[in-house]
Amino acid sequence: MVDIARRSGVAVSTVSYVLSGKRVVSAETRERVQRAIDELGFRPHEPARALKSRSSRAISLFFPAARHGLEIDSNIFLSGVLEATSEAGYALLVSTATHDPAGIVAPLETGRADGVILMEVRLADDRVDRLRKDDFPFSMIGRCANNDGISYVDFDFDDAVALALHHLHELGHRHVALLNRVPSVAGADYGPTARSVQGFERTLKDLSMEGEHLLCGTSGADYIEVLRFFERVPDCTAAIAVSVTYAPLLTALRDLGRHVPNDFSVIAIVASPISDLVTPQLSTIDVPAHEMGRLGAEILLQRLAEPDAPPSQMVLRGSLTVRSSGPPPRRLSSTNLGMAPAEGRT
Amino acid sequence: MVDIARRSGVAVSTVSYVLSGKRVVSAETRERVQRAIDELGFRPHEPARALKSRSSRAISLFFPAARHGLEIDSNIFLSGVLEATSEAGYALLVSTATHDPAGIVAPLETGRADGVILMEVRLADDRVDRLRKDDFPFSMIGRCANNDGISYVDFDFDDAVALALHHLHELGHRHVALLNRVPSVAGADYGPTARSVQGFERTLKDLSMEGEHLLCGTSGADYIEVLRFFERVPDCTAAIAVSVTYAPLLTALRDLGRHVPNDFSVIAIVASPISDLVTPQLSTIDVPAHEMGRLGAEILLQRLAEPDAPPSQMVLRGSLTVRSSGPPPRRLSSTNLGMAPAEGRT
DNA sequence: CTGTTAGCGCGTTCAT
């Protein structure tokens, strides 16, 4: 910087002001300085800037997939976060911390990041308590039971399941399963699981339907549990699959000889572009993961810009996309083991 | 730091040395200093450390998924990278830069990162030229045509396709399609595409088989192209699907009434844990994405530690996992449109 | 084995 000051015949402070724009600089000198900057290929040194200004212009994202490899959705969230941060000129750090509260504040305490975005938020989350204690800036993709003063974006799983259930009811189903991931993935009181069950039970009652809640793993042979279940409960003619649980479900149904969608209906709740990867194509409720990532970052950046502004809290609702997959559902009744969706229970 | 020096009755430099371990400190004073650190909850300020030591202890990963949302694999690579960096005490920055060479050097030039990991490497890559020009430390997940002096990990797509083709030949297939993603995703001369085609054509010749190379998109209705193809070429009884192309393929086959694996064989080349999500379960060649991410980071970190060490260059080979999906392949010949795998062409 | 001290590159206050 001293080089470029000399080269353009000004003081270093003037160079700084040209860079930051925090003081009026005459058009002429500004241009002269700018030329020197371009010619020397000068780039301001971030750590020095951060040291002096006490702001790293970076935020840290707690990234779940670092631990359990199957969170294919988190990718989409990440792309949204990245879009927002880079537009705002912020760098994005991904942190590998677990749910341990000490890990989550490390980037903040060491001055690596100005704020943190949390994912996989639990209804009662130690990390949130820790961040609140020192009033660190953060936002959440997801939400707790008590969210006073916290900015977050969340998806309305309660509503999504209700929506799915209504659709299945219209198709004639009267006995439906809800599949959630095993708690090991996101902890015991994981918001989406809790709230999807809530919506499930309420709507079952409203529509006088029967239903079962199933927790299942996704790797390897976990599908056998699912298979056993549907073997035991043949009346169950449809399922709502949250996230990657569609995989064990579809494998189990295939092994049971139940054809989707002719013999069995499935609605998957998945991050939006991933629904294109599911085969056979299923009706889905798409989680706008990219947008949620973007919003999650934006509300944090806003809080960094105006610390005293009121928190942004939003819950996004999903909408149903009906896909007709494969041949139209004319019945091939002789080959069926299960019930036909159009008939329901007798 | 001056506080903790006073509190433990030593000089600030001693505190620094306790922290870094770069000088021998007597067990007694070390413990005294450490106690003060713990009591005051002191954490060294990273930007200051970086300013003085000219090292950010951070590396930057160029993350493809920021642009096109469907690279579900990149997640797995990321988790591997994250594992290695965090173990080494490095922070991980994800960069949203495109293939533009200016973007890739930004974190290096501003002192935000000490090195860069590249993904989606092209056979001739501008970014690589740029990094080489200023001798910036970097590693690649993937490789160029000319890799002199560069550390990289890559997957042997040539070998993988050859392996798949041999297996299909043993099953009796004589006409096979290779599906790659459209070039728009990764650029015109994308290594995996080029090398998979290479392995395909060589092995076709070796085994006297016929084959076709197909580029396809994955979103929405792209599968129709694939459907048209297999309608036009009914002799083709098997396919090798690279990455997410399995989705349009399976959808097309289903719409054509060709049952997998009874009427048609598919081998997918996918990042390893993702193969569990594919329904129906397919025989796969798994790309060890997590391990590749880990290695990609490790070879960069090693280069940062010993700049003069020879570069590490590794090409990982895949192995075939045969999955029997659904009912055993007894033939239901009346319902078939296509050829049976066990019979091949007549 | 430990203390003293001079910057690292930038932002910013105070002067002019």
Next chain:
DNA sequence: ATGAACGCGCTAACAG
């Protein structure tokens, strides 16, 4: 509209 000078928190000589 511009310059001079100090210090952010830490590291690494150099001295003892």
